[in-house]
Amino acid sequence: MDAEEILRRYNAGETDFRGANLRSAHLQGADLIGANLRSADLQGANLILAYLSRVNLSAAYLVTTRLCGAILNQANLIGANLSDVDLHGASLQGADLRRANLTLANLLDANLSDADLRSSNLSGACLRGACLRGANLRHEKRIYDPANLRGADLSGADLRGVNLVGADLTKADLSYANLTETNLRGANLNQANLYSSLLKGAILSDANLAEANLRCADLTHGKLERVHLTRADLSGAVVTMAILADARLDKANLQGSNLTAVNFTRADLSRSDLSFATLEEANLCEAYLARTNLTAANLTRANLIRAEMSSANLTGVNFKGTTMPDGEVRSR
Template identity: 60%
Template sequence: MDVNELLARYSNGETDFRGESLSGINLSGADLIGADLTGSDLHSASFIFAYLNRANLSKTNLIGAKLSGANLSQAELINANLQDADLHGAILYGADLRGANITLANLLDANLISADLRNVNLAGANLRGACLRGANLRYEKRCYDGANLRGADLQNTDLRGANLNGADLSRANLRKANLSEASLREANLTGANLSGADLRGIFLTDAILIEANLSQTNLSNGKLERANLTEANLTGAQMNWALLAAAVLAKAKLNKVSLKSARLNRADLSRADLREADLTEASLIDAYLGRAELRGANLTDANLAKAELSSANLAGAELRGATMPDGSIHD
């Protein structure tokens, strides 16, 4: 079917185009609000500035489609194949993309506010400057897996309040991304680059951040209970008032990090580099700091009750008012 026939049928009130062969069709600027394109072949179709609000595009083939600037707000794209599609600046506000394949797609500056991205495969996608505020990428047992964002480029992306529970962000580029108040419980961020990202108030409970780059990030008020940060780079990070109970920070780079009033009870900080770290009033009750490097660290009024400090290097550390492992107060 060509574009003229499709638009003529639509203008006459027809909305059922299920299973149609529309490969290469040019629907730029077309109004197809409410159209049902379930199972249609839209390979290499162009939807630039098209209006597909409330359209049903589930199980469609949109590989290589040119959707730059397209308006797909509230569209249903369940299980759609958008591999390598050009979605530069596309509006996908509130769109339902559950199970969609969006690998290697260009989503530069795209609007994905409140979009449903559960079980979406975004591996290698370009999401620089995209807005995903309030987007849902969560993990649901027996229903949807977390979104696949392995190696995705999310630099400068707005992910405020996004639900990324269980998402795979391993090796993803999240430099300078805004993830404040986002939830990443049980997410995999192994080797991810979060340098300079805003992570204030973030939920990283049970998340995996092995070897992740979190240098210069703002994790103040973050929830990182039981998070695995083994060998993570947190140099110069702001982690004031962060909750890190039972977190694993073995061999982590924490030099010059600010952990004022942070809660590190039962945390594993073995062999961690905490040189010149600010741990003023931090709680380290029952924490393990074996062979930790604490030269020049500020532990003023910190609570180290029952903490393990065997072979830790405290040369030049400030311990005024600190509660020591034996319960005594350092003068």
């Protein structure tokens, strides 16, 4: 079936084109709204600016297909192979992309708001500037694996409120991304780049952020219980009023960060660099601060009851109003 035939049959009222061979077909700007292209072969086809809302492309083969600026709102792409597809500027609002293969896909500036991306594979994909607000990337419990976003380029992406529970974001680029109130519980962000990202109110409990770059990130009111931040770089970050109870921050770089009123109860901050950090009114009850660098840190009115501070560098620390490990309150 060639491009002319499918358009002729569609215009005549036919919509069922299951399993059609449209490899390398020229369908730029075509109107195929609501068509059934389940299991169709569209490899290398030109669908630039095509109208494909509500189209059924489940299990379709779309490798290297050009879909720049195409309208795929509410499209069914379950299990489709979209590897190396070009979706630059495409609209996929409310599209169903469960278990879709989007490895190396170009989703630059694409609109994926309210899309279902559960168990999809976005490894190596470019989502720079993409909108994923309200999208669901959470794994389907007991059935499928979490979304694979390893090495994905998500720099500057709008991920506000996105469900990324358990997602694999190892080495992903999330610099300047908006992750406000995003759910990243249990996600793997090992060595991820979150430079200057917005994580206000984000849920990162039990997440792995070992060796992640969080320089200048905003984690205000973040929920980071039991988070793994070993060797992470949080220098210059704003973490005010966040919860980091039972967190691992050993050997982390927190130099100059704003940690005002942070809950560090039982957190491991051993050998971390907290020099010039603001820890005013921080709760460090039972925290482990052995060999920690606290040079010139501001611990005004902080709570250090039962904290372990052996061999810590306390040069120039401001302890005014601080409750020390033995319960003594320092006057200066």
